[in-house]
Amino acid sequence: MKRRHFVKTISATGLGLAAARSPLLAFRGAPSEKVVVAVMGLNGRGTVLGRVFAKTPNAAVAYVCDVDAQVLAKGATAVGEAQGNAPKSLADFRRALDDKAVDALVVAAPDHWHAPATILALSAGKHVYLEKPCGHNPREGELLVEAQRKTGRVVQMGTQRRSSPRCIEAMQAIRDGVIGRPYFAKAWYANRRKSIGRGKTVSVPSGLDYELWQGPAPRTPYRDNVIHYNWHWFKRWGTGEICNNGTHELDVARWALGVDYPVRVTSAGGRYHFADDWEFTDTQEASFEFEGQRAIVWQGLSCNAFPTEKRGRGTIVYGTTGSMLIDQDGYTVYDLDNKAVKESLESASADPLAPSGDDKLTGHHIANFVEAVRTGAPVSQPITEGAKTVLLCHLGNIAQWTGRALRTDPRSGHILGDDEAMGYWQREYAPGWTPVV
Helix, strand or coil, X not given: CCHHHXXXXXXXXXXXXXXXXXXCCCCCCCCCCCEEEEEECXXXXXXXXXXXXXXXXXXXXXXXXXXXXXXXXXXXXXXXXXXXXXXXXXXXXXXHHCCCCCCEEEECCCHHHHHXXXXXXXXXXXXXXXXXXXXXXXXXXXXXXXXXXXXXXXXXXXXXXXXXXXXHHHHHHHHCCCCCCEEEEEEEEECECCCCCCCCECCCCCCECHHHHHCCCCCCCCECCCCCCHHHHCCCCCCHHHHHCHHHHHHHHHHHHCCCCCCEEEEEEECCCCCCCCCCCCEEEEEEEECCCEEEEEEEECECXXXXXXXXXXXXXXXXXXXXXXXXXXEEEEECCCCEEEEEECCCCCCCCCCCCCCHHHHHHHHHHHHHHHHCCXXXXXXXXXHXXXXXXXXXXXXXXXXXXXXXXXXXXXXCCXXXXXXXXXXXXXXXXXXXX
């Protein structure tokens, strides 16, 4: 992100970035060195990530950052207890990027911040652990891939099943032919979310820097039903359930089938359960067709938790000689007579529907990231792959918004012959915040 695009923002806050350093190697030197991180966004998931980084060998949390003073204090305490010494607390994460001792930024802020914050960190010479979805819109995913290639830094997206030993084992079993030729996958998520009601314009709460919270997003008055979680369901900041939780399941499906970009995308659904300010679907079935006679279906039920295969979330992969059921705990293989013929499971370490996602897989994924930064080892979910999965989610939303099938380029995912649909490819930014690599 070129510095001239941040002049207005920097002038308004009195803060800026240190001059962008020359890209370094993907690792800083001797493997004995610790990877020092700053964590951005502490409400829920960010505090979990901070605690896990604090406990991970060869890692340390130097800064925790949040625009809400109460959230910041609580998160700093939790991370400090896990680490044994307190990290520094900052309202504005950009100050942490000025510190040459910081190796990486951990981004767990709302979705509209994901790509801009990552590009800022990369331009400052930092590595990035980035929560899903990697961007607010398809164009941001492309910019992230470009920025990572330009800087040579490590960018790991937080779809932690890519680091799950049992999920890796499952994918190898599929490659080895355990279910024959895989050709179809069904991914799902079901929860029982409550109504967010009709919000009112009110004064910004004390201790919240709402200006910085909005950051790259166009400005709008503060409403009482948005912060700190319901922003997920507003298009200005969030990306809906398909990007929020569908990213995990669709990533497993895409991984299992060995597919990249689709050729056709459709979606059916709507906001069926409640009449309120929620702007995305709470009920959706999106379909993705790929070359080579392969397809994926995503079913999202935000307000009805009726399970599939006794699970609130998961993925089933269908093949010519059998099927495989995969969730966060492992996998089961069935033959064509529906008999379980192989199983690799461990007991659940956390509630699979909990927003914080505090589980063993997060530890595996963070350890993989730390090793990559220290030694140059490959990350489990590089942004080049993560962005492909997130693009599926965005295309599912675009198909829903346009109400028609999308034809897409199997080499890039770009929508073909539909200028209106391609109008959703990128967003409008607040003045001074347009990301450029």
